[in-house]
Amino acid sequence: MVRRSRILVDSIRVSGLLEEENICKNKKNLKASSMINQTEEVNNSRVQNDLIAATLMKDHGMYLYHDVKIIGTVPGVCIGDIFRYRSEMCVIGLNGQPQAGIDYLHASMSSNGQAIATSVVVSDGYNDDDQGDSIMYFGHGDMKQDQKLGRGNLAMVTSIQYEIDVRVIRGFRYEGGTSTTSSKVGVYQFMLSRVQGQPKMGSMILKEASMLMRGHLCDNHMYVLSDDISNGKENIGVRLYYEIDSDLYPMQFEYLPKAAFPMLLLPQSMTTRKKMRVIECSECVDGCVSSIMNSNTTPYSKSGILLKGRSLIYECGPFCSCPSHCRNRVTQKGIKYRLEVFRSNETSWGVRSLDPILAGTFICEFTGLVLTREQAEILTMDGEHNSFIIYPNRFLNRSTQEWGDLSMIDANHVHPAYPTLDFALDVSMMRNVASYISHSPTPNVFVQLVLFYHGNWMFPHLMVFAMENIPQMRELSLDHGVEAR
Numbered sequence: 001m002v003r004r005s006r007i008l009v010d011s012i013r014v015s016g017l018l019e020e021e022n023i024c025k026n027k028k029n030l031k032a033s034s035m036i037n038q039t040e041e042v043n044n045s046r047v048q049n050d051l052i053a054a055t056l057m058k059d060h061g062m063y064l065y066h067d068v069k070i071i072g073t074v075p076g077v078c079i080g081d082i083f084r085y086r087s088e089m090c091v092i093g094l095n096g097q098p099q100a101g102i103d104y105l106h107a108s109m110s111s112n113g114q115a116i117a118t119s120v121v122v123s124d125g126y127n128d129d130d131q132g133d134s135i136m137y138f139g140h141g142d143m144k145q146d147q148k149l150g151r152g153n154l155a156m157v158t159s160i161q162y163e164i165d166v167r168v169i170r171g172f173r174y175e176g177g178t179s180t181t182s183s184k185v186g187v188y189q190f191m192l193s194r195v196q197g198q199p200k201m202g203s204m205i206l207k208e209a210s211m212l213m214r215g216h217l218c219d220n221h222m223y224v225l226s227d228d229i230s231n232g233k234e235n236i237g238v239r240l241y242y243e244i245d246s247d248l249y250p251m252q253f254e255y256l257p258k259a260a261f262p263m264l265l266l267p268q269s270m271t272t273r274k275k276m277r278v279i280e281c282s283e284c285v286d287g288c289v290s291s292i293m294n295s296n297t298t299p300y301s302k303s304g305i306l307l308k309g310r311s312l313i314y315e316c317g318p319f320c321s322c323p324s325h326c327r328n329r330v331t332q333k334g335i336k337y338r339l340e341v342f343r344s345n346e347t348s349w350g351v352r353s354l355d356p357i358l359a360g361t362f363i364c365e366f367t368g369l370v371l372t373r374e375q376a377e378i379l380t381m382d383g384e385h386n387s388f389i390i391y392p393n394r395f396l397n398r399s400t401q402e403w404g405d406l407s408m409i410d411a412n413h414v415h416p417a418y419p420t421l422d423f424a425l426d427v428s429m430m431r432n433v434a435s436y437i438s439h440s441p442t443p444n445v446f447v448q449l450v451l452f453y454h455g456n457w458m459f460p461h462l463m464v465f466a467m468e469n470i471p472q473m474r475e476l477s478l479d480h481g482v483e484a485r
Contacts, residue, residue, distance in 0.1 A: 002076025002092050003442065005057070005064055007468055009088050010359040011404045012053035015308060017301040020049055054087035060409050065093030069105040069118050072165055080202030082356055082471045083169070086121070095119045095169055102140045102152025115155035119167035120192070132194075132204065135168065139188030153188045165195060170203045202471055209354045209472040229341065230255045230432070235334045238433045244343040256430040257334065259367045261459055290314045290328050304330045305360040306448065306465050308404020311416040315452035331463040332452045335364045341436045349436040350475045357470040360403065363445060366390070366434040366462040368425030376424035388428035390435075392421045392462055394481035395447035403446060403467055418449070423459055434464055440477035444468050447478070 057063060065074075074094050089095040095103045101123065105116045120137055140152035147153060159166055194201075225248060228237030233255050240250055291298075293314035300306055304327070316328045337353045344350040357363065368390060371379065379385045396418040407413040427435050437445065446467050449460040470476065 001064060002074070003468070005062065005092050006088060007359070007403070008062070008405070008408060009050075009053050009057060009091050010468065011308065011406060012056055012409070013050050013085075014301070014305055014360050015404065015406065016049045016052060017305065017307060018298060021302060050085040050087050054085075054091055056409055057091050062408070063091055063093070069093075069096070069103070069109065071105070071116065071118055072167070074167070079199045080205055080471050080474065082202065082469050084358070084469060089169065094167065095121055097121075100140055100152060101137075102156060104152055104155035114158045115151070116162070116164055117152065117155040117159040117166045119169060120156075121169045121171060123171040132201065134194065135192040137190045137192050139190065147187045149188070156188075156190050160190070166192070168192060168194075170201075172203065172206065205471065205473050206356075212354055226251060230257065233257045234433075235336065236338055238335075239338075239340045241340050241342040244345065247343060250341050250349070250436065253427075254430045256367045256369075256432050258365060259425065259461055260369045260430065261454070262370065288316070288320065288322065288328075290316045290320060294328075298327070300327055300330050302327055304362065305358070306330075306362070306403065307360070308406075309402045309416055309446070309448060311418050311449070312457055312460060313448060313450045314455075315450055317452040317454075329452075331362050331365065331448075331450050331461065335433075337363060339364065339433050341433060344438070344475065346438075349438070351433055351437045352473050352475050353470065354472055356472050357466045359466050359468050361466050363464045363466060363476070364432065364434050366395075366425070366447060366464055367430070367432040368427040368435070369430055370459060371424045371426050373422050373424060376426070379426065385426075385428060388426060390425040390427060392423065392425070392447070392449075395462065395479070396421070396449075396481070403448075403465065419457055421449075421458065421460070425462075434462075437464070437476045437478045439480040441479060443477045443479045444470050444474075445476050445478050 058066075070093060074092065077092065077094055083089050083094075086095070086098055090098060095118075097103045101121045102117055103119045105118055107113055107115045110116055122135055122137060139147050139156065149157070156166075158164075223241055223243060224239055225242055225246060226240040228234075229240050229250050230238050234257055238255075240248075294310075298307070299310060299313045299315075315330065315332055316322050316326050317332070320326075322328070337355045337357055340352050340354060342350055342352060353363075371389075376389050376391075380389055402415065405413065405415070407415070444467050445464050448463045448465050450463045451457065451460050453461075464478065
């Protein structure tokens with residue numbers, strides 16, 4: 001329930017990105033004499049978007065634990081989960097305060113008639129002294145005047161008296177961010193000590209991943225079997241890492257960054273290419289071939305986020321005259337995250353990222369040698385090739401929640417009607433990093449069909465996108481589905 005709620009919040013927020021862009025565009029078109037602060041307008045539009053998503057969830061009665069306050073672990077929330085917005089934490093009941101740092105159970109709801117703290121948000125905008133396993137937390141109140149022993153601060157005192165655990169959500173900024181930490185007024189300070197026996201902290205994983213990217217964790221270099229199994233074929237090297245043994249299995253295959261489509265399987269491609277040469281486009285607007293094929297709608301935001309799952313996306317290709325930075329050229333540019341193939345106790349092989357991955361962003365293509373259904377059946381007659389044949393239809397015949405599914409709040413939402421794909425991928429000789437993504441019935445990534453090099457919808461590229469916000473070093477999982485007959 002928590003996971004579905006988080007995906008829905010992100011889907012609602014992302015669905016409003018186009019409207020947000022139009023608002024910003026209109027602001028830019030106003031005359032300079034209006035004296036509008038453009039930066040302020042852009043920020044206000046962005047913040048409003050996530051609040052609108054949370055409000056819609058609340059209006060439809062979809063806030064989790066709305067009438068209760070959970071003390072301790074919130075079911076469905078794992079240590080290390082990342083949240084881009086405070087409103088998202090409100091929706092799932094992790095921290096119900098849109099701005100204040102301390103969330104608490106009101107005295108009227110408490111069995112002993114006293115307010116009890118349930119969670120705190122440690123922000124890098126204050127003086128909180130975060131030492132990892134211990135935090136000197138600054139209390140609730142205006143940092144410009146002395147704080148009072150009331151509300152959240154009083155609830156923290158009660159939790160200390162009764163030795164009640166509180167959840168800690170750490171705020172962090174990406175490199176280049178700024179924070180303000182100056183305060184000399186009277187404040188309450190609470191020493192928080194981490195309960196022993198918990199999984200590694202998300203903030204610690206984040207720091208370790210950042211150090212690994214810089215090569216600062218020298219002790220771990222002995223576990224890197226290869227800095228790049230793609231041998232330079234990807235924009236960013238794909239590492240091979242081991243903690244269990246030194247199995248070099250992924251290095252036995254030729255790395256294939258894009259699916260290999262034999263020309264005989266693309267009878268419609270040449271006709272489509274000629275049509276694409278006729279129309280000149282400087283950007284993806286009405287009249288562009290790709291825009292027309294996408295029903296005159298934009299699949300991606302300006303930052304490359306997939307606005308919703310579609311049956312098929314037509315990206316601008318090599319025969320469009322729009323520039324390489326066109327917003328409709330996303331998946332064809334290759335990977336942008338630092339991916340790592342590793343040995344896993346649970347799934348044999350797995351894939352994780354050294355970077356946090358945002359919901360709706362492109363990760364990689366699922367590649368292999370494209371075969372017709374007949375070729376695949378012949379190849380698997382002896383039974384030895386079965387594990388190396390991937391049927392794309394299995395990715396689409398899934399029961400998991402789709403990206404951009406607004407049906408729970410929008411009665412007019414239309415689900416994508418996926419085409420029947422009559423081909424298979426052979427990964428016995430050539431493959432890429434996607435072949436090592438493990439299966440899960442509750443995946444955090446999904447496959448989106450995309451065309452850009454040719455126009456034959458029967459043979460699209462299988463592009464992997466993030467279903468949710470994925471923390472650094474968390475294993476990627478994909479629903480491989482069941483065989484479609």
